[in-house]
Amino acid sequence: MGVATRHLNRAILSGTEHPPQVALLRAAQPIADPSPRWDTGPVRVLLDQAMARYATDRAAADAWLAPRLHATLRLTRGEAADKGLWAYLALVVAPDYVLWRHIPTGTDESRRAAVVQAARFAGANSVQAFARLWWAAEMFRDGADYRPVEVACSNQDVLNTALRLDIMEHRPTAMAVLRVLQQLTAGGAPRPGDQVNSLCRAIGIAGSTLMYETLGPDQLPDERELLLWIDEADSAPPAPWERLPDGPDDGEVPAASVAALTRLFENINEHLGQLRDRRGVATGV
Amino acid sequence: MESGEEFGPWLGRQLRRRNMTQAELAAEVKVTRAAVSAWITGRAQPRPETVRQIAEALSTDLGTVYARTTDAVPAHAVQWYHRPAHSDGGREFGNAAAFAFEADLRVLAREATQNSLDERHDPTQPVRVRYTLHELTGEHRRAFLQAMQWESLKSHYAAAAASDQKVGRALVEGLRELEDSETLLLLRVDDYNANGLTGPEYDDGRFAAVVRRQLDSHKVDNRRAGGSYGLGKATLWATSRLGLVLINSTLSVPHEGRTERRLIGRLDLPWREVDGEAYAGPAWLGEPDAARGYEGVSRSWWGIQEETTALHLERESDDPGTSFLVVAVHDAAAVAAGDDGLHAMHEKLVDSLADDFWAAMTDTASVPPLLKASVRTLRNGTELIPETPVSPDQRKPALARALRAYLAGETVDVLGVRTDVALRTVTLNVPPLRAEGKAVGNTAHEAVLLVTPADDQDRTHSEIVCMRGNRMKITTQRPRDLGFGVEPFQAVLLAGFATARDGEDVSRAEAFLRASEPPEHNRWEWTEELSVAYARGAKRRLDEFRASTADALRAVVGNRAVPSAGIATELLRERLRFTQSPVAGRQGTRRSRGYPVVDDVDGEVDSTGAWVLRVRVAVPPSEDAWRLSPVPRLGGGRTGAGAAVRWADLTVTENCSFDGDVLVIAPGVRYAAFTGITDPDTHPVDTGMANIGVDVHKAEEGAKRA
């Protein structure tokens, strides 16, 4: 990680130079575990496929890539918290993908000066190019079911903010927020992403008096199932491209909890709607 | 001759009371003096016809002599006997000990209870001590003073008080208190299942040790085995404003054939002259003696229930033991009077007992304690504060837990939970006595070290309390080098009899450690006795013992040493340690705030859903006016920064003005207060769903009410 940032300079961030592979490899700490799950080959294949599929809509690659990256890089949360791992991926395995996905597009004028935020290579888990996808998948999956991950990752507003919000650490809350998002999208609401972000902030504020964990309790994940799934990385076939892979079957989010919180969040959202109506403008709060 | 009292002691007392010598009785009943002496000492019994003659000589009937449940000769009235001054005219300024001690109930409780513990009679049962504070007023007070013949003492106290010695001044104070206040406070110290004051009137024995010996003999070794009532007893007299203590003892071994209600009173006064006679030192309340050499001296008498009741000395059972009644008790540290004062003294006694005797009071389901203690307070015979049993857990819960776990065999090897008690044995190599010669080697005694995490309420901790004997604390040891950040712990080292084991090694260790104690019994160190009695190297054995104890402790609680890097690295690392770590929810203290803060917020939600907030802002004094933006913030805290909302109205309360939404505080002002009402249309959630706080920031220019 430290070594990673030391090698980040403007030339690399703008894509005019490649990161110094040899120096980085020398400096990288080898992982002692011989398991094939540390083999970066499958990840590379996945990234090439994503770039091919979403050449015209790069942001849309996130919803496709997040579940598949998660199912390919089978990690515990403890392992995934290591920022060095993600920096290695970004600088050594796939700097081209980071540039492809995050270099600002637009006029030729702005492109010439464009650079990728350094944090997309090495930075917080909510920003780093791969960490944000892996963590989004981890936090929005419903046990083995990655469908909610697709929902969360298809809205950049949600994806960019959600990982920074403490409320999302509670799965029933996260699921309930996605429900509201789906309803808004289905109902043709204008700028549903903005609305959901306002809602998330309001949920956080109401969280100063309400404890969602007791209003909509979750159950502890089944640790053994998770570890088993991670161990299966050795023998698992590569993640499918056309349909969603299966995640670790470590327990579904209790439906009753999601329902209870969805009702609560609908009420909060209704209040926001009334505020918007009353003031005739989007509050942006 | 099977009946009440044994014949010998009974006859001896009748002669004393008649002022009749053994020789005179011998002449009357026509036997030799030696024969009379043999009766009195119990070596022989008189023949029936002689008994009849004895009855005649004593001017009584035959039945009285055979029954011996009453006296044939009426007693000489119990009275105070004051010891005359030495004929050489030397003036003893009273008993220094009685008045030199600071009157302190804590010291009294410690010394008296330790004496009781040392005097435990049946070793399978606890000795029971009870402290009774008893306040007398009105008729109760008058009746008691009369029973103890206060009138006859007045002149002596007045004379003694006239001395300008420190003692005299103390007495003046005590007398004035007695005269002025309508109350008299008694403290009774009872023990049961103790030996009682056995032994003869004047010669060696427990009775004489307490009643006859000088109180202030510093050479007396207090705390020796067998309990000799040493220096400690003086604390009884010291806590009496009058230097006056009455005693009732039930003996474990009969004296004069009797055990119950051996009564005596003793007071200690300085040199005084009353009615032209000079007196020095003590006076005793008792029966005038007729024995040669002691004529007129008041001796203990066998009382009857009416007497013990009147003197507040009646004991609750015939269990052996002693009751001391401290008359006009006081405590130098006491500040409160009346009921508060009584409550304070009651509490002090309870606390003191709990502090000093937690170990002796600790028991388990199957192991009885060595000691049970309680305190109660009465006023005129009725209960003011109910009897409070003293619990070992009251003051030293963790230590009591450690000992209890040991006695119950519930110790562990490694501390797991907070209530666990770890046990380690520590070897004390007891050297042989010099007298045993070279053939005898060291005896290994396995002392017991108990360690447990300290309790939150513990005021002292992280030291080893070292005990021997009847779980008597000798010293505390504070080992060093336990490592950084060791959790507070409690530890007890039990050696000798305190291990509750028996055997050769135990008694040898007990004797060895006792020999290594100075007269105060507060250290284990080199002593004269140690070097005289034990083979060479005794001191080294003590040092080894202390070091092994520290090692054993370290093995339980010590933090493992961090593998050491270079010394420069270590030093630097030490310097770079964060000394302050902000814990969520609590801010580290800064030396002083150099910036404005909101230091109080209060408020409520009004009917429109707006927050009405009363806010006080503290600012450092400044030469310029402060321009601040107070920002109400909904839902701040753990979940995030919350949301800033807007004010609908701002009103000055104190020391400030508003320029739009900008709070302006004049130079030199330290506090400002205002009331703000929030605009509910800016609340992102229903007002009832979020908490609220107020921040202040430096105003950004151009911030006006929107």
Next chain:
Amino acid sequence: MNRTIYPYPVLRGRTDVEVTRVRLDGVELEFAGIGISQRTVALAVAGRDEWQEAAIEIRAELPETEIADGPWSELVCVAVLEEAATNVRTVHRLTKDRGSGTWQGTVRMARSRHHSRAGLRVQVVATVGGIPGRRIGGSESDWVLDLHAKAPQREQESPAVVEVDFRDGPHSWLRPMKDAPWFVDTAGGDMPVVYLNQAVEGLTTLLSGKGGPAAKATAALAGAKIESDVWEAMFHAAVGDVEADEEGRPRMPTGWRESVLQTMLPDVLPGLSPSDAIVEFSARREEGYGWAELQSRVQYAAALRAQLPKQLANAMRATVRPEGEDR
């Protein structure tokens, strides 16, 4: 700092929480690992690293008399285990023990879901005025469960100090600085690392301070200088990591960064609260005004923090020759 009030009655009395026992995969953690005064559990106390689950028994004391007389119903007390690095927050219900009146329970901590230090606290929740799930109280300070600590120490990890040969050592990137006596690296992971250059002969001996008072004072002075560099580097690293919150205001970072900023900002920008100072600092960095002056203030604050003035005075006193001040 800022007082917070609630639109419904909350507990005034204290809620305390304590870890009473810890088992790692069923094997009891020795008590030395539970630092009650430090409110810290060292989970690596026995050097055991292979465990998968820690069962942490806790006990909470609530202001029961206040609760009994208060307007709260359906009161529950939960333990909250959280670690931001792994986005974990799990909640465990405690049950009230009839005998002691305390709330007790076991928090199950899966090792795989944690990275370094987890926080543990309790939260009291009840129905108030017909609204369920209201927060009405909680413990004031967290317990820290440290996965890597061998002894329970509350302190944040300190900057690491590494003795290494800059010229011929394993770190090639230090080679260009082969003549520097030390280098403070903040580009690394979470904590700055101080590299001491073994290639500079006599440096470690000097720093060890062996010898007379003069040697000690010199060592202390050199140490203070290094420390001052470290504080300065940490300050910049901490300020560099400041992120904006939802309203665009810089947000106070957490952990050691917060410590550094809280202690140094009042000396860097006097008169401003730390949060205002961050705003000001960020503004100056972006817009450039007063930036040079600010650098001097940072150096000054770092020197104060490192006690440089004191060590300098001591060193001068220890080395001054008795016969004269000047020559």
